[in-house]
Amino acid sequence: MSTTGTSRRVAVLGTGSWGTAFSMILADAGNDVTMWGRRAEVTDEIRRQHTNGQYLPGLTLSRRITATQDVAEALDGAQVVVLAVPSQSLRANLERWRPHLPGDALHVSLMKGIELGTGRRMSEVICEVGDVDPERVSVVTGPNLAREIVRRDPAASVVASASKDTAEAVAHACATPYFRPYTETDVVGCELGGATKNVVALAVGMAEGLGMGDNSKASIITRGLAETTRLGVRLGAKPLTFSGLAGVGDLIATCMSPLSRNHSFGVKLGQGMTVDEVVAETRQVAEGVKSAESILALAGSVGVDMPIVEQVAAVVHDGRDPSEVVTQLMSRARKEERR
Numbered sequence: 001m002s003t004t005g006t007s008r009r010v011a012v013l014g015t016g017s018w019g020t021a022f023s024m025i026l027a028d029a030g031n032d033v034t035m036w037g038r039r040a041e042v043t044d045e046i047r048r049q050h051t052n053g054q055y056l057p058g059l060t061l062s063r064r065i066t067a068t069q070d071v072a073e074a075l076d077g078a079q080v081v082v083l084a085v086p087s088q089s090l091r092a093n094l095e096r097w098r099p100h101l102p103g104d105a106l107h108v109s110l111m112k113g114i115e116l117g118t119g120r121r122m123s124e125v126i127c128e129v130g131d132v133d134p135e136r137v138s139v140v141t142g143p144n145l146a147r148e149i150v151r152r153d154p155a156a157s158v159v160a161s162a163s164k165d166t167a168e169a170v171a172h173a174c175a176t177p178y179f180r181p182y183t184e185t186d187v188v189g190c191e192l193g194g195a196t197k198n199v200v201a202l203a204v205g206m207a208e209g210l211g212m213g214d215n216s217k218a219s220i221i222t223r224g225l226a227e228t229t230r231l232g233v234r235l236g237a238k239p240l241t242f243s244g245l246a247g248v249g250d251l252i253a254t255c256m257s258p259l260s261r262n263h264s265f266g267v268k269l270g271q272g273m274t275v276d277e278v279v280a281e282t283r284q285v286a287e288g289v290k291s292a293e294s295i296l297a298l299a300g301s302v303g304v305d306m307p308i309v310e311q312v313a314a315v316v317h318d319g320r321d322p323s324e325v326v327t328q329l330m331s332r333a334r335k336e337e338r339r
């Protein structure tokens, strides 16, 4: 694999699907990567066998990638710190990691969620808890299903940062012949797009599980985009961000793909399983389950109506039957499409 950038020392915190796939990208782009994971069986396997069989079976990792359970070792000398743990665990982890975070490093969020209780985006949690300058933080988001990325199928993504230089530096560090990062300064829009599409994917999955066809799914995706844009614009995002990779692009990938954990989770709910049953069966994170509640609260706090998110929250948190969701959505007062 050809390299495209100057070699950097990168720490990737999180050894799940996306942390591992993104480490592959970084190594292919010529960087040296140390991953941190909380379980020795995973870090030992990455370090010794160059595989991560639990998350990405069949993938052989570059010798440029190593792994450790010691976060101080992972962060020592890191020029770029990539955060790839479940959104709701970020704050507690950062509190532990803070003493070891290199002050001059660029910080990159791969996470797509909104924090419960605070309504914070992940970049906000990084700045607040990690005491990181917002100009040194970026988010990478877009239609990037890990299991397709590790096949090195071509995909595009967005690197968003308040600082154009930071976005450009991170994009440079992760550009490969199969991974094409675009840069953006609308961090709010990119993070809201990434978090909310997970909730919309749950709704689309439920429709599929209930036996509905493509008209139903396309309607949910499009109206999901409308309510995501409404919230984003109210919070200061640029409307056009939602027609880009972080909006429409990620909605299409996540809502239509059987490889999406959120989509699959929704299908199982639509087929009649309970949330607890699906959680017990699924070992990986489906961020939309918790973000439904945090996004709904965030929208409520700024007076934005999000009917699809509201119905998903009613299913995953209050046990509403998914079939009732459709009736609720279809019986709402009619209105102009763009209001």
Ligand SMILES: NC(=O)C1=CN([C@@H]2O[C@H](COP(=O)(O)OP(=O)(O)OC[C@H]3O[C@@H](n4cnc5c(N)ncnc54)[C@H](OP(=O)(O)O)[C@@H]3O)[C@@H](O)[C@H]2O)C=CC1
Binding pocket: 014, 015, 016, 017, 018, 019, 020, 037, 038, 039, 042, 055, 084, 085, 086, 087, 089, 093, 110, 111, 112, 113, 144, 145, 146, 147, 283, 284, 285, 287
């Ligand atoms: N997978 C994908 O295709 C993509 C995912 N994302 C986003 O990336 C983020 C990470 O997702 P992904 O890697 O897929 O998730 P996975 O479920 O595949 O992996 C989660 C990782 O986080 C670790 N972890 C779980 N709970 C904790 C905790 N409390 N403290 C510390 N570490 C923990 C897991 O460790 P252990 O193995 O020990 O449980 C594992 O290494 C999510 O926000 C997701 O939305 C974004 C784009 C694509």
Ligand SMILES: O=C(CO)COP(=O)(O)O
Binding pocket: 112, 142, 143, 144, 145, 146, 198, 201, 250, 253, 254, 259, 260, 261, 262, 263, 285, 286, 287
């Ligand atoms: O964010 C993703 C693709 O862009 C991954 O989606 P899931 O978490 O639903 O698998």
